[in-house]
Amino acid sequence: NAGVTQTPKFQVLKTGQSMTLQCAQDMNHEYMSWYRQDPGMGLRLIHYSVGAGITDQGEVPNGYNVSRSTTEDFPLRLLSAAPSQTSVYFCASSYKAGGFGDTQYFGPGTRLTVL
Amino acid sequence: AQSVTQLDSQVPVFEEAPVELRCNYSSSVSVYLFWYVQYPNQGLQLLLKYLSGSTLVKGINGFEAEFNKSQTSFHLRKPSVHISDTAEYFCAVSALNAGNMLTFGGGTRLMVKP
Numbered sequence: 001n002a003g004v005t006q007t008p009k010f011q012v013l014k015t016g017q018s019m020t021l022q023c024a025q026d027m028n029h030e031y032m033s034w035y036r037q038d039p040g041m042g043l044r045l046i047h048y049s050v051g052a053g054i055t056d057q058g059e060v061p062n063g064y065n066v067s068r069s070t071t072e073d074f075p076l077r078l079l080s081a082a083p084s085q086t087s088v089y090f091c092a093s094s095y096k097a098g099g100f101g102d103t104q105y106f107g108p109g110t111r112l113t114v115l
Numbered sequence: 116a117q118s119v120t121q122l123d124s125q126v127p128v129f130e131e132a133p134v135e136l137r138c139n140y141s142s143s144v145s146v147y148l149f150w151y152v153q154y155p156n157q158g159l160q161l162l163l164k165y166l167s168g169s170t171l172v173k174g175i176n177g178f179e180a181e182f183n184k185s186q187t188s189f190h191l192r193k194p195s196v197h198i199s200d201t202a203e204y205f206c207a208v209s210a211l212n213a214g215n216m217l218t219f220g221g222g223t224r225l226m227v228k229p
């Protein structure tokens with residue numbers, strides 16, 4: 001198992017550009033999510049999905065879109081990048097989506113800088 | 116809604132000394148509690164979690180944590196740290212039977228010195 005994979009590892013964008021951060025898992029997990037990590041603030045939830053075709057907003061969804069057409073993939077789209085979106089982005093997945101304390105498995109992260 | 120406070124942003128400690136990383140939470144509903152570790156330039160991995168039962172939870176790498184409901188705390192401890200324990204540690208909670216969304220604290224950087 002590769003676990004949770006993310007691409008790219010690093011990205012530099014100019015203000016206003018758009019891009020997609022890729023996330024894939026090969027563990028047949030129902031639940032997938034995106035977090036951003038900023039110094040001193042821990043991780044904050046952007047969007048999540050409880051299964052293919054079902055997504056919902058987290059704590060900080062503005063400026064980001066997601067979709068989940070397959071169980072394996074959960075891309076995060078930045079529509080028009082802003083310097084405030086400079087952050088490290090983590091994708092995570094867990095086996096079940098029912099809120100039973102399942103362990104979440106994290107990818108290695110994407111470090112994004114917006115100039 | 117839930118919130119998590121990690122009381123120390125940095126904890127320096129000498130190798131082989133004991134350490135405690137403090138975590139307090141606030142929630143109007145019952146929660147599950149987690150500690151995750153992030154080694155430099157890596158993703159997060161689970162150290163331990165409390166779901167129910169015994170309030171003393173043992174995790175990987177010799178860490179343990181104790182759930183104290185009356186004080187709404189979930190402090191992480193290790194009796195003797197190693198250089199390899201240098202990392203950032205995150206406390207997190209999720210509400211029972213209400214989805215998998217994790218609310219994280221701000222993190223504590225553990226710096227183990229020789």
